[in-house]
Amino acid sequence: MTKNKMIAFYQYVLLTLVVALTFVFVGGSDAQKVFVRTGFEEFPTGNPPKDWEAVGGDFEVSGDTVKTDKKALAILNGADGDGLGIPIETEDPIISVEFYVYIEGGGRCFNLKVATADGFGENNGCTYINWDAGIVRLYDGGAWQPIGDFETDTWKYVRIIADVSKSEFDFYVGDDRDDALGAKPEKGLAFRNAALGPVAKWVAFYTWGITVPGYVDDLLVYEGEDALDLAVDPSGKLTTFWGRIKTP
DSSP: OOHHHHHHHHHHHHHHHHHHHHHHHHHHTTSOOEEEEEOSTTSOTTSOOTTSEEESSEEEEESSSOSSTTOEEEEEEOOTTOEEEEEOOOSOSEEEEEEEEEEOSSSEEEEEEEEOSSSTTOOSSBOOEEEETTEEEEEOSSSEEEEEEOOOSSEEEEEEEEETTTTEEEEEEESSHHHHHTSOOEEEEEOBSSOSSSSOOEEEEEOSSOOSOEEEEEEEEEESSSOOOOEEOTTSOEEOSSOEEOOO
């Protein structure tokens, strides 16, 4: 190979590499944004998770009732209007929320909001989901509507897809993540009145009339309706492009 041909060959290889890297980085900018991915192991017990907004209530990371590893979020009590909020910033009108949940039987437990107001204390323009004495239900702004039966005193996996542009959400439940993702969802469920903006600003655990505690583990909050592709690494832990969460 002559010198000129060798130079041309190396220039071609370099150009190919630059194009490939450009594709990778540009393509990566369109990846789903993950707001929360936690099994609560990184937080000290006895307090709410750091950097979340707590208003009143009895919310704490605890080791008492846990699905995986040693810690979970305990929602033990609260006055009407207390809550624990996770602020999010997005341009995507669709937000997905997944978690293990344990609801103690015999009474009303916490509410789950994907909220579009500037503060998560506003009750309109959000998913208003509540667990109460063996059922899960929603409030549509006029009345409580059943979503379905919900087994208490055991861990279940929940997936919620909230579409702010439609003021609707879908609700999935199963014994674990694979089971929930493959389950037939309840679709087109109503927000509590129409969304107050084009995107969600909060995911919040909220109390109103609470009489029994609930617990949350392995929480995922991310953009879009496509489920995060979680793979199993050699250590047996679930892993994503952004990091790891726990498995039983």
